[in-house]
Amino acid sequence: xxxxxxxxxxxxxxxxxxxxxxxxxxxxxxxxxxxxxxxxxxxxxxxxxxxxxxxxxxxxxxxxxxxxxxxxxxxxxxxxxxxxxxxxxxxxxxxxxxxxxxxxxxxxxxxxxxxxxxxxxxxxxxxxxxxxxxxxxxxxxxxxxxxxxxxxxxxxxxxxxxxxxxxxxxxxxxxxxxxxxxxxxxxxxxxxxxxxxxxxxxxxxxxxxxxxxxxxx
Numbered sequence: 001x002x003x004x005x006x007x008x009x010x011x012x013x014x015x016x017x018x019x020x021x022x023x024x025x026x027x028x029x030x031x032x033x034x035x036x037x038x039x040x041x042x043x044x045x046x047x048x049x050x051x052x053x054x055x056x057x058x059x060x061x062x063x064x065x066x067x068x069x070x071x072x073x074x075x076x077x078x079x080x081x082x083x084x085x086x087x088x089x090x091x092x093x094x095x096x097x098x099x100x101x102x103x104x105x106x107x108x109x110x111x112x113x114x115x116x117x118x119x120x121x122x123x124x125x126x127x128x129x130x131x132x133x134x135x136x137x138x139x140x141x142x143x144x145x146x147x148x149x150x151x152x153x154x155x156x157x158x159x160x161x162x163x164x165x166x167x168x169x170x171x172x173x174x175x176x177x178x179x180x181x182x183x184x185x186x187x188x189x190x191x192x193x194x195x196x197x198x199x200x201x202x203x204x205x206x207x208x209x210x211x212x213x214x215x216x217x
Contacts, residue, residue, distance in 0.1 A: 020090060025163050029089070032156040033082035038149045039122075040075030043068050046142040060138035061129035071126060071146060074118050078153065081111055098171070105171060109164035116157040123150040 020026055047068050048057040059068035088104050095101050126147050133143070 016093075023089075025089060025160065026086070028156050028160050028163070029082045029086050032153060032160065033079060033086075035149045035153045035156065036075040036078035036082065039146050039153070040072045040079070042142045042146050042149075043072050043075075046139050047072075047146070049138055060133065060143055061126055062132040064129050067125050067129045071122050071150065074115070074122050078115055078119075078157075081115065085111070102168075102171060105164060105168045109161060109168055112157050112161040112164050116154060116161055119150055119153040119157055123147065123154060126150060 043059075047060050049060050050057045059065045061067045085108055088108075092101065092104065095104075126143075130143055130147060
């Protein structure tokens with residue numbers, strides 16, 4: 001049975017800040033965190049305009065409020081996800097239970113894969129709506145920044161998915177989840193008795209069957 005599981009010592013280890021910040025996953029999570037802030041902060045601050053000086057404000061992407069709401073929602077959830085998984089990555093070496101590590105790695109892989117797909121949809125929607133927008137009525141720099149960082153988020157989350165998949169495969173190859181203690185494995189048959197078994201060397205002091213031998217004092 002190997003001593004490693006999912007990229008770290010199975011017995012747990014101390015937190016090394018220097019090596020932690022140099023990991024590709026940490027750098028990518030930080031970049032994803034920054035990109036998500038740019039997206040939802042830009043839309044919140046400058047993404048809604050009032051083209052007719054009266055009435056309600058509209059989304060700067062072709063007045064499609066759904067596009068702005070979707071981008072803001074994806075950005076906020078990505079921001080929270082980056083924070084949570086950064087904390088889990090920092091605590092990961094201290095987890096000695098291989099199954100708990102597996103749950104974290106699978107959660108990371110699932111979340112990263114889902115947000116890669118959601119950011120791709122966000123980029124396509126914003127780009128499509130931007131081509132239909134009257135640029136003279138909106139702040140073009142803010143809109144272009146949102147579209148650009150949506151695209152950058154696709155790249156960072158795709159790389160996070162790749163590293164999470166690699167860590168999952170590494171854990172499967174280094175740790176045998178089906179290991180059982182032979183002493184507690186009741187499904188295994190008992191070993192056969194040795195063929196050279198011999199009866200214990202003792203003599204029968206009793207007389208013939210049916211006769212009583214009185215003891216000698």
